[in-house]
Amino acid sequence: MMDVKGNSNSNSSSSTTQSDEEMVGDLRRGPWTVEEDFKLINYIATHGEGRWNSLARCAGLKRTGKSCRLRWLNYLRPDVRRGNITLEEQLMILELHSRWGNRWSKIAQHLPGRTDNEIKNYWRTRVQKHAKQLKCDVNSKQFKDTMRYLWMPRLIERIQAAATTSSTAASASPAATVSAVSTNHHLINNNDVGTGNLVIPHGVIDDDFRVSHVTPSYTPENSSTAASSDSFAAQISPVSDLTTDYYHMPVNHNPNPDYFQAGQVGFSESMISPAGYFNQGLDFQAMEHNNNQWVVESGDASDNLWNPEDIWFLQQQMNIM
């Protein structure tokens, strides 16, 4: 069994040194051995999961029920999806986290095969890292706005680019794909994840994953209004056909008042102007000094959230203040 980092069963290395693993009373703790994994898998294959405490006893595992449950759900379960978080999944996580906060299990329910632990780790290691680089709190409004107006459109563009290059045979634009899926009323299903289809729009989705809110389009009228978050949003991502499509979707049809709180009112009422935004939140001098770091430290390609275009834009915002 290989983990994400390519280790041969991340914990099995300890299986040869079982004698020095930690024992608390009659219970074992720490990394699972291959034998333990087999015991758990075999037992669940025969008897099913659930009733974890008795399962642990009956399976002959010197583990707590909680430990067995965790091992099964996060690692051994056959439908656990391993490997890098895809762009679509990143977008999904950002979107859902903006709605629900640290409700990892709830978010995980909409990412088939991904565990809450994995999503939580992703958030802590990737997203929080970028917040740290921006010198702002991950829960701050500035960072949330940055995610919504810069990071997510960027992800959409990259998904679009990937889809365009990989699906020329289908001759369907990503926007068309999204549109088709959206009208299907269920944007997310197992088949969509990881297929390259864009399954999440730049908007807020309701519990049935309908498109329930989109950012209004950028117009000359609102462009002159410094306090317009919409104009900011549109400027951020000026080259995105996909986002343009979303922005032109007319109105919010979601009857759920909570939705408006989170996705619309919150931004339009409290969004500060781009100038104020940058004044208050982001240390762009620090960013400028670390331009190379932004790219280099971001790791693999799927983690490069900021490119020179973005940074150029952000610096322009600084200049017009």
Place this chain on the structure above:
DNA sequence: AAATGGGGCAACCGCTGCATT
């Protein structure tokens, strides 16, 4: 080549809510 620091991931801990008795 060795030391060191950071990143990433798996696992544990503590708390909460629910079901059962």
Place this chain on the structure above:
DNA sequence: TAATGCAGCGGTTGCCCCATT
């Protein structure tokens, strides 16, 4: 109704690997 046990969730920790010095 209170007590108890269990499942699940989110936060945190510890360890391993890798890149850098």
